[in-house]
Amino acid sequence: MVVRVAPELRLLVGRRWRAETVEVGVSGTDTVGHVVESVGVPLTEVGGLRLDGRPVPPPTRASGDVVDVAARGRPQPAPTDPPRFLLDVHLGSLARRLRLLGLDAAWYPDGPDSDDDALVARATDERRVLLTQDRALLRRRALPDGALVRGTGVDDQADDVLDRFAPALAPWTRCVACGGALHPATADDVAAHLEPGTRRTYTDFSACAGCGRVYWRGAHAARLELVVARAREVVERRRRAGVSR
Numbered sequence: 523m524v525v526r527v528a529p530e531l532r533l534l535v536g537r538r539w540r541a542e543t544v545e546v547g548v549s550g551t552d553t554v555g556h557v558v559e560s561v562g563v564p565l566t567e568v569g570g571l572r573l574d575g576r577p578v579p580p581p582t583r584a585s586g587d588v589v590d591v592a593a594r595g596r597p598q599p600a601p602t603d604p605p606r607f608l609l610d611v612h613l614g615s616l617a618r619r620l621r622l623l624g625l626d627a628a629w630y631p632d633g634p635d636s637d638d639d640a641l642v643a644r645a646t647d648e649r650r651v652l653l654t655q656d657r658a659l660l661r662r663r664a665l666p667d668g669a670l671v672r673g674t675g676v677d678d679q680a681d682d683v684l685d686r687f688a689p690a691l692a693p694w695t696r697c698v699a700c701g702g703a704l705h706p707a708t709a710d711d712v713a714a715h716l717e718p719g720t721r722r723t724y725t726d727f728s729a730c731a732g733c734g735r736v737y738w739r740g741a742h743a744a745r746l747e748l749v750v751a752r753a754r755e756v757v758e759r760r761r762r763a764g765v766s767r
């Protein structure tokens with residue numbers, strides 16, 4: 523059977539298959555979905571499948587000659603609005619970045635909440651989109667919504683998620699450490715958390731309703747403003763472009 527993968531998905535295909543068409547051996551019980559996964563493309567990344575030109579769902583028996591694999595359209599609707607994300611253990615920097623932008627990004631760095639079963643259960647219960655770079659995790663049948671994050675650094679990864687979902691941003695409203703809501707606070711409110719120098723230099727503070735961490739516009743403000751500006755640009759560009767396919 524020949525698999526033709528959309529150009530946007532070709533980087534996901536194993537190196538030896540990175541051609542326009544991929545020849546795959548198929549056994550009698552294989553489904554079209556299995557065949558597509560076997561060349562390295564998680565079904566979460568697929569916008570539509572055609573078997574010999576006819577649109578088919580992934581569980582269709584793979585009896586035919588050619589499968590065409592389309593990429594998922596962007597922006598992709600999330601199961602909730604605003605979208606809620608759950609990030610796997612390796613994506614801590616991305617979780618902090620998404621929180622800086624005001625997005626609901628759950629992340630459990632260790633312990634029983636961070637193993638694959640727990641992630642799939644939580645994504646299901648809380649209607650979260652699971653963000654990961656682990657394709658095996660995305661192949662879990664029980665997982666309702668997942669997305670393969672492209673990029674090796676946090677900037678590229680954030681661009682990918684923002685371009686994919688084009689979510690409404692609310693920068694500076696969440697704690698980057700825990701994702702809790704920030705509320706305004708005075709220097710007196712937060713005095714116990716501050717060094718004397720900080721207390722003298724700054725007047726506008728916010729505090730996290732979840733973990734109590736205190737924030738103020740300090741030395742990193744200019745860099746973070748750039749991060750926020752870039753994020754807004756990515757979302758705006760995607761929204762202007764509309765659905766890509």
Ligand SMILES: [Zn+2]
Nearest residue numbers: 697700730733
């Ligand atoms: Zn917090």
